[in-house]
Amino acid sequence: MPLIQVHHATRADAPDRAPAIAALVTRLAAKVLRKREDLTAVIVTRVDPAVWYVGGRRLSDLDLASYALEIKVTDGTNTPAEKASFLAAVHAGMGEILGALHPESYVHVEEARGDAYGYAGITQARRAYDDIDERDRREHLATAAVARWGIR
Known part of the structure; x- marks a missing residue:
């Protein structure tokens, strides 16, 4: 794009x-x-x-x-x-x-930067996030939580 x-x-x-x-x-x-x-x-x-x-x-x-x-x-x-x-x-x-x-x-x-650029009112970062299926999204969120807060 x-x-x-x-x-x-x-x-x-x-x-x-x-x-x-x-x-x-x-x-x-x-x-x-x-x-x-x-x-x-x-x-x-x-x-x-x-x-x-x-x-x-x-x-x-x-x-x-x-x-x-x-x-x-x-x-x-x-x-x-x-x-x-x-x-x-x-x-x-x-x-x-x-x-x-x-x-x-x-x-x-x-x-x-993907969070500062996009089209149709949607950033590229959001678009990439929306492309992840639900299972991958949960894994992504869990990994991010562990990385950020050490939560398992």
Whole structure:
């Protein structure tokens, strides 16, 4: 259930890339980060390259495209290798969609605590707890009680 926000800067005369970008990042979140496609929300925003600066220079003056992608996932649900693979795959895919990229194009995998992040008014921690069947829930509560209070 990640939320992905992508800002991208391309030439003013470039065609709309939003559908291709949304499809790419949704597919990669599912394939690389093991996130459900049907629960992946994507917001794509085009930014005028005349107002996107890198090293004090406008992208429009450099004739390069760029992007900044942020994806929110629940803390601890992905390995460092998965996150590194996601960054590399996004960069390669965005290069195919946008053309020549400025090397200062970014991906940020933000890991949010499960008790502070969710959708439809339910935190991910609560969702995970609700997925445990009743027997496992009792065992979980008993284990937590022993750990916290030494109660058996």
